[in-house]
Amino acid sequence: MENEKLSDILGHDISIESLQQVVDFSAKLYYFMAKKMIEKLGKEEGSKAVEEAIIELGRYRGEKVREKVLTAGLDLTMQNEYKFHDLPIGTKLWNAVSKKEGGTQVSEIFHCPFGKVWKDMDAEEIGLLYCAIDYAIWEGYNPDIKFERKKCIFEGDTTNVMTYKEK
Numbered sequence: 430m431e432n433e434k435l436s437d438i439l440g441h442d443i444s445i446e447s448l449q450q451v452v453d454f455s456a457k458l459y460y461f462m463a464k465k466m467i468e469k470l471g472k473e474e475g476s477k478a479v480e481e482a483i484i485e486l487g488r489y490r491g492e493k494v495r496e497k498v499l500t501a502g503l504d505l506t507m508q509n510e511y512k513f514h515d516l517p518i519g520t521k522l523w524n525a526v527s528k529k530e531g532g533t534q535v536s537e538i539f540h541c542p543f544g545k546v547w548k549d550m551d552a553e554e555i556g557l558l559y560c561a562i563d564y565a566i567w568e569g570y571n572p573d574i575k576f577e578r579k580k581c582i583f584e585g586d587t588t589n590v591m592t593y594k595e596k
Contacts, residue, residue, distance in 0.1 A: 491569025
């Protein structure tokens, strides 16, 4: 992996390799916490508790991005969410393309670094629970932006495809 600097995006120096280590750690932390909750509470109740926690985290993250955008005196648009997002999703780690189709933004992610960790651990079911975070982030940021997941690697697709539309 190339040792590319992300200082322009993050405001300080960090390499792609260092960022990948943080992502790997975070994905593994989530995996072991979720796995233990499911073991202790049973599959149904444990999965429900994990998903509820992820939704709560997503809303919190979305609200924090919302606060940053409003503090900067900007509108709660899709572009401003991307600009103030709390993870560097525009980096090579996510290998994504985004395009406008009419009034809808379509993003296709060819590589999700979290998903890769969970696939390597044979933990697709636990990974899929985490994917609920995307809906919750947008709900917390601006409920007038409709988010939809069209494809997901944990549901047999080769890429993740998401759409965003301002109401």
